[in-house]
Amino acid sequence: MSSESYDVVVVGAGPAGLMAAGAAGAAGARVLLLEKNPEPGRKLLISGGGRCNFTNAETDMHRLVSRYDTAGKALFSPFARMGPAQVLEFFSSLGMPYKIEDNKRAFPRSDKSSSVLQVLLHYIEKGNVKLRTRTTVRGLHHDSGRVQGLHLNDHDINAESIVVATGGLARPDTGSTGDGFSWLEQVGHSIVRPEPSLVPVVVAEDWVSDLQGLAFADIRISLRLGDKTVSKTDGKVLFTHFGLSGPGILNLATRMSQAAAEARRIGGPAPSICLNFFPSLDGGSLDRRLQDELNAFPRRLLRTILESMLPPRLARRVLVEALASTGTSNEITASEVPKQLRKRIVTLMQDFRLTYRELQSEDWAVVSSGGVPTDEVDFRSMESKRIAGLFVCGDMLNINRPSGGYSLQICWATGYVAGLSAAAAAAAARNASGG
Ligand SMILES: Cc1cc2nc3c(=O)[nH]c(=O)nc-3n(C[C@H](O)[C@H](O)[C@H](O)COP(=O)(O)OP(=O)(O)OC[C@H]3O[C@@H](n4cnc5c(N)ncnc54)[C@H](O)[C@@H]3O)c2cc1C
Structure with a gap:
């Protein structure tokens, strides 16, 4: 033949x-x-x-x-x-x-x-x-x-x-x-x-699409299930219209899907992906840095000060999250920022949470x-x-x-x-x- x-x-x-x-x-x-x-x-x-x-x-x-x-x-x-x-x-x-x-x-x-x-x-x-x-x-x-x-x-x-x-x-x-x-x-x-193994992840928050295209060279990524941190790594992160990508996220993707399976098994909430945009600073140092900025420019809008510390679109999202359910206007100036709000902002800059939904399909996978x-x-x-x-x-x-x-x-x-x-x-x- x-x-x-x-x-x-x-x-x-x-x-x-x-x-x-x-x-x-x-x-x-x-x-x-x-x-x-x-x-x-x-x-x-x-x-x-x-x-x-x-x-x-x-x-x-x-x-x-x-x-x-x-x-x-x-x-x-x-x-x-x-x-x-x-x-x-x-x-x-x-x-x-x-x-x-x-x-x-x-x-x-x-x-x-x-x-x-x-x-x-x-x-x-x-x-x-x-x-x-x-x-x-x-x-x-x-x-x-x-x-x-x-x-x-x-x-x-x-x-x-x-x-x-x-x-x-x-x-x-x-x-x-x-x-x-x-x-x-x-x-x-x-x-x-x-x-799909090395693959981007889809998150539950729709507003993530506002951050599409933002990239961070080396930030800390923690995967949390309830109160427990199940995995932690430093790496590059890229925001996409559906969630997160970049080597740091791809490397944790399989662990995330395992944690989600575990959450389903025990009937708990979905895992959180927590991003620390200032991994080299402890909370106290970051707080002092923010405080210095607020003191140096008391009449500036808080939003403007945050935009000098983070990419503007992320700064605006941090502010939305920090002010949520406080009834405070986002036109607040630096001198008007109460301690509690300042602490909340510091927490958000070092523990910015997104909710894992699922892995992207194999169409997006590296391997x-x-x-x-x-x-x-x-x-x-x-x-x-x-x-x-x-x-x-x-x-x-x-x-x-x-x-x-x-x-x-x-x-x-x-x-x-x-x-x-x-x-x-x-x-x-x-x-x-x-x-
Ligand atoms: C976006 C992206 C970025 C990546 N970046 C990196 C990187 O920087 N570094 C790194 O180490 N890895 C990277 N990878 C992974 C790397 O590309 C793969 O590990 C590698 O290509 C696998 O090689 P392979 O030869 O085993 O298979 P493939 O590259 O998948 O090649 C298989 C070939 O077989 C052919 N084929 C399939 N079925 C048939 C058939 N029936 N008859 C004839 N031909 C057939 C296919 O057309 C294909 O050409 C990346 C992957 C992707 C998707």
Whole structure:
């Protein structure tokens, strides 16, 4: 039925698939890379706001793997072969200078994700990889516990090894529609249901849309369930028309949805997201700072003074909240501010509360949780433990991670190991059959 045959076929030309195809090609395999979009790397191009935080330059291996929760242990092996140091070396040796920003986040010096894609396209070209776009894979063909090839719409392709790199379920508009999960389920893998993971959150307060577009570089975010603080982090926060986004919020999103589930279970109120816009000051210092401002400009409107301490739209919201149910006019001047009101404002600047409603959908997610359980894959080779000749990499794996370059680091390491192992397995199969 098939007229085509390859050593290695890689499905999905995202970062993991491109790396896998390039590595297999460099190892001498005849490689076909299939992509259903008209062009490769669509999600890679929008990564990091178009700048692509392509790895995290954490060199301490124990600290690095600790960022990946319980799955971290499995990553020791692929990271030993393609850890952050090797990733930086890989990209710079192929002509992409880079820079390291705060929290060890690595970016191309051009600030363009297209520079990262260029390197990968060059890498697959060097390895003589055949890239075929606008080609949707429909499923795997296997026999006696070994992959044999795959099905396209109009014909089949034979392959000694297949690397599935079809991504997770976040941002399906980029092509990551979870196709590979059903194929793997059919060959005996148990797929953990993918959920949006690094994802913005929707809040209950409608007025949040008035704050849309406000961004804060490093504020403290606390998640509170009743009187209890269940999680706390410092990070960037962005107000959107529906709620909150930015790395600090994305990193807490899963914890927020767990807290909401807990609140529902015990019949309590929804969790609060509390923002401290002055994390480096204690309450007393902030109060003194506000007091100094009020004393220095007694005839100024309180609103004007707050607008000098906070972005004007946020200052106005703080004032609305502070004056709520006091009957005080918002035209109040600095000299008229009673102590109680001043204290209330200080509290709002350091404990500004929003009510969690839900996670945004996967259309907004940076990554999804879930996927292929790590114990069903041999991380020394990235080969499936269910079926021989099948390799899995990138976002398909069930590995939680924070934002900061940790996702793409998984793609490079697991893609690289999958590509090399797929090439070696194909060579071994060819030798065994005398081919
Ligand atoms: C907005 C945004 C910003 C991000 N920023 C960062 C960042 O700065 N740093 C970071 O580390 N991570 C970031 N990420 C996450 C990172 O982009 C992903 O972890 C990474 O792209 C996953 O790579 P992948 O190759 O596993 O899958 P994908 O990039 O999802 O690629 C899978 C490919 O497979 C193709 N495909 C799917 N099904 C089929 C099929 N049936 N046949 C043929 N082809 C198929 C798809 O079209 C797609 O091209 C970001 C994600 C988003 C959405």
